[in-house]
Amino acid sequence: MLLRLLAMNTSSDEVLLAATNHDIEVLRTLLKKDPTLAKVQDADTGFSPLHAAIASCEADEEEGEDERAEEKAVNGEGDAVNNDALDEDGALATVKLLFENGAIWNELDTADETPGCLALRLGLNKVYETIVDAGVRAELLFGRLDQYDLLGDGDDEAEEEEQDDDAIVGFEPSPVEPRQKAPWQQPNGTANGVEAVEGFEPAPNPSYKIEDEAEGGTAQTSTTTTAESTAEEKVTEPVLSNPNVNNxxxxKSELTYSGDRLLDSDKxxxxxxxxxxxxxxxxxQLAPKPGLRTMNVGHGMxxxxxxxxxxQPAMHHIxxxxxxxxxxxxxTGWYDKPNVTVHEGRWQDVLPKLVEQxxxxxxxxxxxxxxxxxxLKEFFTEYVIALLEPDGKFGFYNGLGADRQVCYDVYTKVVEVDLFDAGLDVEWTDIAVPDLKSRNEWDGVRYPYWGSIKTYRLPTCKFVG
Ligand SMILES: C[S@@+](CC[C@H](N)C(=O)[O-])C[C@H]1O[C@@H](n2cnc3c(N)ncnc32)[C@H](O)[C@@H]1O
Structure with a gap:
């Protein structure tokens, strides 16, 4: 990669080269002139400067097996293995500088890896943690902006409807894990088809955009980045490829119960x-003894x-x-079971009535x-705090970002912060995710998730004491 970049002479190539070499001085000069360069992508590899800074810690492909074995013996299995790997600190400084200039934490390269995926794969733990922290800051910031955006002036229904139809690029729903969609998940789950959320530091020119969702939801997102283009110039047409991704x-869709699974009409x-x-x-965890009052939202199977x-709850609401x-x-007789009350309708409509009662x-x-x-955030901020006993417990299915480890790690922290803001402390119980692929669990399912994630983090929340 280094040699190929040397032959190039555009600002994008220069920034990618400086990132590859962990050349902080050159990088700083380039970014000072044009901070949007932190967001460029190499046309062939899809590498952003973040990818480049991390990938240069990877062993060269031409490197012989013997050399590699020797280096592993020195560095330890799972650690980065070439000479540049010894420069994790250089990579770290580069990554930090890029984030200060608005680099995108979850950009995908053509191999479907985010910078965090790369850092994790290469064992660059300090770099990985820095990326997770940047992701958390970016997601929290966008969460706040989203909230602010939705506030409007409160008395114009047409405006509110319009706002609902708008989408901040990077907040598109995803069919990758339709059960719970983290904002950044891209519409079609393909490499490079993603318009991601910016890095945590307010970029000099914020480049997120409000765009109308296309009607009907059938096309794809496309992101074109030429050597000289900036994030602002990306061509993005975010629309849904899956008609069922919104609630x-x-x-309205058809469901199929088939033995060990419940599928939507898109499989x-x-x-x-x-x-x-x-x-x-x-x-x-939520009801550890008989006689408690419980509620589950979403019956499924x-x-x-x-x-x-x-x-044996004293009462159980569904x-x-x-x-x-x-x-x-x-x-299946749920309406006739003792102590069970079924509430038909969306929780958004049902729960205000329960609060009132x-x-x-x-x-x-x-x-x-x-x-x-x-x-989910509205659920715990508005309703859990209104319905839960002071020493009660709240839990939720934690599949946010479950299609890749770095996203799962980011959202574990984001939800922790938002829960705390709502007055709730969370404790995590780790559960091993079974090897779903080898058990053929995904046969006949459109989008497998929990791909590379080995541990499910089960949340149990209580009011901050
Ligand atoms: C993943 S399943 C729940 C599975 C359940 N935990 C189980 O153990 O089988 C999600 C359920 O939530 C329901 N659902 C989706 N949106 C809802 C909403 N806004 N209000 C209430 N239920 C909803 C779906 O119809 C579906 O039955």
Missing amino acids: ADYL NAVMMDWETEIMKISAD GIVDRMFLEN CEAHPAVIQRLKE GVVLDGIYYDTYAEDYKD
Whole structure:
């Protein structure tokens, strides 16, 4: 890569080369002239300067096996292995400088790796942690901006509707994990088809844009970055490739219960039997003894509701919005079970009524489908705090960013901060994710998730004491 870049002479190439060489002085000069250069991408590899700074710590492909073995012996398995690898500090300084200039933490290269994926794969732990921190700051910042954007003046319905239809680029829903969508997840899940969220430091020229979603949701995002182009010049047409990714469309779609899974009409897994252990531990954490008052939002296959009932609650509320699932609840006798109340409708409509009625609960679980992080946030900021006993517990299905480790790590921290803002402390219980691929769990499912993630982090939240 180094040689190829040497032959180039545009500002983009210069910045990629300086990043590759961890040449802080040159990089600083280039970025001072044009900070948007922190966001360029190499046309062939899709490398951003962040990728370049990290990738130069990787062993050369031409390097012989013997040399590599020798270096591994010196550096230890899993550590970065070539001479440049010894310059993790250089990579770290470069990465920090790039973030200060608005580099994008979750940009994908053509090999479908973000800078964080690369750092993790190469064992560059300090760089990885810096990227996670930058991702957290960027996501928190955009979360706040999103909130601010949605506030509007509050008295113009047309304006509010319009705002709902707008999308900040980088906040597109994703079919990669439709159960819970983190804002950055790209519409079609392909490499380079992503318009990502900026780095944490306010860039001199903020480059996120508000764009109207295309009607019908059928095309793809395309991002073109030429050697001289900037983030502002990227051509982005974010639209949905999956008609079921928003909650309203999902609730109108057909569902299929087939043995060990519940699929939507696009063959996305709404719920799968392998998640039983997660449901069991969640119910046990939230209602550890008989006689408690519990609620589950999102019935799905009814697994977590069965687990709640095993713990003999004094009352158990179920809130479910999909007509096919409600039909199933009727057919399988849930309406007749003692101490169970089924609430038909979206939690957004049901919960305000429960608050009004003065319902108080000891345990609340949230596991819906085709909703975004901001829905989960609204759920705990508005309703958990209104319905939960002072010593009650709240849990949710934690699949945010579960398609890659760096995103999962970022959202673990983002949700922790937002929970704390809402007055809730979270404790994580680690559960090993089974090897779903070798068990053929994804056969017949459109978008597998939990791909590379080995540990599910199960949240149990209590009011800050
Ligand atoms: C992933 S499944 C829940 C699986 C469940 N935890 C289990 O153990 O089987 C999600 C459920 O949430 C329901 N749902 C989606 N959006 C909803 C909303 N806004 N309000 C209430 N239920 C919703 C879906 O119809 C679906 O039944």
